[in-house]
Amino acid sequence: MKLHELNALPEAKNKKRLGRGPASGQGKTAGHGEKGQKARSGASISAWFQGGQSPLYRRIPKRGFNNRRFETKYACINLSSLNKFFKDGDVVSPEILKEKGIIKKQLAGIKILANGELDKKLTVKANRFSSAAVTKIEKAGGKTEVI
Secondary structure (H helix, E strand, O other), X not given: OOHHHOOOOHHHOOOOOOOOOHHHOOOOOOOOOOOOHHHOOOOOOOOOOOOXXXXXXXXXXXXXXXXXXXXXXXXXXXXXXXXXXXXXXXEEOHHHHHHOOOOOOOEOOEEEEOOOOOOOOOEEEEOEEOHHHHHHHHHOOOEEEEO
């Protein structure tokens, strides 16, 4: 076996020697050019970086499934508004609420919330009630009916 008959293994190949004087062709800046972000030591910029510009994934519209289209929306009414618009002994129903202009749209139904005080006896008919609203209506002497 002679020296010129040896096979060159992949790991035995010469690596490019950077920064070894101007005659080497890779001297001084060692192939990094003059100044700038990529010329600095430790410079590694991700492939999706766009130089401070608003990134592509934020510029394009969002697509795909979203549950918001299928959520059930209720027209919410507080006890304070029932106390304001109704007299003692009245019956509150979705039709009457729409007639009086308290709600614009019935949506999937009406939900009664416990915000405010109720000091009148009302019979309230609605699709949903908060538990605190039920206790306040019954405390005032009224009734609740789930439609």
